[in-house]
Amino acid sequence: MSTTRRGLSERLVEEIEGLLPRYPTRRAALLxxxxxxxxxxxxxxHEAVVGLAELLGLKPAEVEDTLTFYGFFRQDEPLGRVRVWVCRSLSCSCRGGEELLEYLGQKLGIRPGQTTPDGRVTLEVAECLGACDYAPAMLADGTLHKNLTKGKIDAFVESIRQDASSGGLPGA
Amino acid sequence: MSDYQPVLLANIHREDSHKLAVYEAAGGYRALRKTLREKSPQEVVGIVRASGLRGRGGAAFPTGLKWSFLPEGHPGPIYFCVNADESEPGTFCNRVQMEHDPHQVLEGTILSCYATRASTAYIYLRYEYPLAYRRLQDAIAECYEAGYLGKNILGSDFSLDIHIHRGAGAYICGEETGLIESIEGKRAWPRIKPPFPAVEGLFRKPTVVNNVETLTCVVHILDRGVEWFQSLGVPPDPDNPRDAGSYGPKLYGLSGHVNRPGVYELPLGVRCGELIEEYGGGVWKGRRAKAVVPGGVSTGLMSQSELDTPLDFAGPVSVGCLGLGTAGVVVLDETYPIIDFLYNSCRFFAHESCGQCTPCREGTRWALRILERIKGGRGRLGDLDLLAEIGEGIGIIPGTTICGLADGAAWPIKTALRKFRDELEDYIRRTNPTGYMATGPAEAVDVAEVA
Structure with a gap:
């Protein structure tokens, strides 16, 4: 998709403008x-930060101020196609969540916060996913993986490999 | 209590429980129809106030009273925010409600907006709940289609729009003024109060922020009446004029070392041990409990000898915990080291402190560094006093911070030190046999990346 001079594609600009009627201020559409x-x-x-500022009537620094507050957004290094969050808070941790995080990291060859060199997976630690009834839990894009075990992690990593070799988009 | 029939969760096991037709077939939106026809907004506020409903999100503030703080005769707009940022470790009941019964959440929201004369509601939903997002989106669309949302709802002169506003992974957005700042597109730094949101909140207009479960209670108070609501739970202590009572049903989220983790609906006041044994199927692996978190990590620890404590708004306080909190009950078995609980809790709060107030921003990190030192085998007995000092010094209660995040960070420290000091001292002696008595400046320890 071609990008406009704002650093945002036409589709993005359209989608963002579609949010504006929900709020009495343009800034509220920022998140x-x-x-x-x-x-x-x-x-x-950075170009998108400038574009958003222009679109929402803000200074780039104001966009950056909000952007950098929230742990969710990446600025420099793009995310992998699948973003995996493994919960490390109490209910998951006390049922082995942190060992499973370690195990998944070893299988992928990366540490939390990193993306595999082929751009397939970004591994993240999560503070409480709110899935304590299924601890230990992991969220991979839109899917919650419940009552995680090493076996389930093996199967998950395998499914990503297969999707990658067939050219599909895992987790989509 | 075993004969109690769930009300808030009555619908969730039905097939397609998230769909409008199923919700309506089970009596859904009956309360809304009746209320719009028969009651004025003021009367609804009066009913909710009379019910004694207290907020289920953690602070237990009386809901009707909160609503009554809105300025009378305000020309509007008045905003309503649904706090669906459920992020307190050990807490997941709102997720279950939104995933399996989104219409109950919406009916409660619509009724509460009618009562407070709000014309726009934002559901502040944490990003980590993708299924709840999809379910709420679909349910909202069904509501517009059916005339429960939009202009002139059910032919009345009441109009309402509901929008979902997704968070971005910050615990502090569950604090109501942090939530407001976040909707406004800013960093979620809590505001100094007063002014309270009811007077000046979202977009500087009068605003109410209520938790998901609280709103679902409103549906049933209007459907079944105040008398029904007060037939459940625990009345105020007549000897304590400040006790507002613990009426109504409550969702308890049980997790950790139990055989059957899950959400259990019971009248407020179930004893902690009964919840674990009779509903949770007991502690896993045939073990005993060492400690239990009564209502999310912020509330601190109860020891095994305190499991008789009723889980109402007063019970956990009576054993030194911060409160009932979110009623996210986490069970830790006899083999689980308290040092690991402390480390996990302090790591969480150091990560989630928003950085606005120095005592919280620095205090939570100092506590984490001390715990890293102890876990690294270089702890000293004096470290426990340092931790205690941090625990006593940060938060609204000692008066050093704007919001309660630091109180939530402090209570796990304070209760662990008070109730499990021997175990913590043993750990330090055992892991640092040559240096545990040392005093003076501690040597620098490489700390793991915190943020």
């Missing part, structure tokens, strides 16, 4: 707009 940008680009690069 949902950041989500849209990251969904499309895998990160929120």
């Amino acid at each position: 949902p707009a950041l989500h849209l940008v990251q969904e499309e680009l895998g990160r929120v690069p």
Whole structure:
């Protein structure tokens, strides 16, 4: 998709403008707009920050102020196609969640916060996923993986490999 | 209590429980129809106030009273925010409600907006709940289609729009003024109060922020009446004029070392041990409980000898915990080291402190560094006093911070030190046999990346 001079694609600009009627100020659309940008680009690069500022009547520094507060957004390095969150809070941790995080990291060859060199997977630690009834839990894009075990992690990693070799988009 | 029939969860096991037709077939939106026809907004506020309903999100503030703080005759707009940012470790009941019974959440929201004369509601939903997001989106669309949302709801002169506003992974957005700042597109730094949101909140207009479960209670108070609501739970202590009572049904989220983790609906006041044994199927692996978190990590620890404590708004306080909190009950078995609980809790709060107030921003990190030192085998007995000092010094209660996040960070420290000091001292002696008595400046320890 071609990008406009704002650093945002036409589709993004359209989608963000579609959010504006929900709020009495343009700035209030910033958080949902950041989500849209990251969904499309895998990160929120500087050009998009400038574009969002222009679109929402803000200074780039104001966009950056909000952007950097929330742990969810990436600026420089794009996210992998699948973003995996493994919960490390109490209910998961006390049922082995942190060992499973370690195990998944070893299988993928990366540490939390990193993306596999082929750009397939970004591994993250999560503070309480709110899935304590299914601890230990993991969220991979839109899917909650419940009562995690090493076996389930093996199967998950295998499914990503297969999707990658068939060219599909895992987790989509 | 075993004969109690769930009300808040009555619908969730039905097939397609998230769909409008199923909700309506089970009596859904009956309360809304009746209320719009028969009651004025003021009367609804009066009913909710009379019911004694207290907020289920953690602070237990009386809901009707909160509503009554809105300025009378305000020309509007008045905003309503649904706090669906459920992020307190050990807490997941709202997720279950939104995933399996989104219409109950919406009916409660619509009724509460009618009562407070709000014309726009935002559901602040944490990003980590993708299924709840999809279910709420679909349910909202069904409501517009059916005339439960939009202009002139059910032919009345009441109009309402509901929008979902997704968070971005910050615990502090569950604090109501942090939530408001976040909707406004800013960093979620809690505001200094007063002014309270009821007077000046979202977009500087009068605003009410209520928790998901609280709103679902409103549906049933209007459907079944105040008398029904007060037939459940625990009345106020007549000897304590400040006790507002613990009426109504409550969702308890049980997790950790239990055989059957899950959400259990019971009248407020079930004893902690009964919840674990009779509903949770007991502690896993045939073990005993060492400690139990009564209502999310913020509330601190109860010891095994305190399991008789009723889980109402007063019970956990009576054993030194911060409160009932979110009623996210986490069971830790006899083999689980308290040092690991402390480390996990302090790591969480150091990560989630928003950084606005120095005592919280620095205190939570100092506590984490001390715990890293102890876990790294270089702890000293004096470290426990340092931790205690941090625990006593940060938060609204000692008066050093704007919001209660630091109180939530402090209570796990304070209760662990008070109730499990021997175990913690043993751990330090055992892991640092040559240096546990040392005093003076501690040597620098490489700390793991916190943020």
